[in-house]
Amino acid sequence: MLFLGLTSIIVIIATTFTIGRYWVEIYDKYQEQERLEKKLISLKNKEKKLKVDANKLQDPDYIARYAREKYLYSKDGEFILKIPEE
Numbered sequence: 001m002l003f004l005g006l007t008s009i010i011v012i013i014a015t016t017f018t019i020g021r022y023w024v025e026i027y028d029k030y031q032e033q034e035r036l037e038k039k040l041i042s043l044k045n046k047e048k049k050l051k052v053d054a055n056k057l058q059d060p061d062y063i064a065r066y067a068r069e070k071y072l073y074s075k076d077g078e079f080i081l082k083i084p085e086e
Contacts, residue, residue, distance in 0.1 A: 056062045067073045072080045 068075075068080070072082065074080045
């Protein structure tokens with residue numbers, strides 16, 4: 001009877017430990033899934049922005065304006081005055 005009782009307790013403890021370990025793994029995977037879903041949303045938003053920028057770069061007028069603003073290029077007879085941002 002003692003042997004059967006000890007065996008039952010050992011089986012119950014081993015089963016509980018195994019189930020607990022699996023629950024921890026499931027919880028970790030759930031958290032990882034949430035983190036990756038947030039990252040996916042962020043990357044999709046970034047992709048949309050990059051597509052808009054790529055479309056803008058197909059326009060020669062936009063490229064010229066961007067170069068003048070960003071790199072201080074000027075047309076003939078045009079003076080560039082950079083005003084510091086506050």
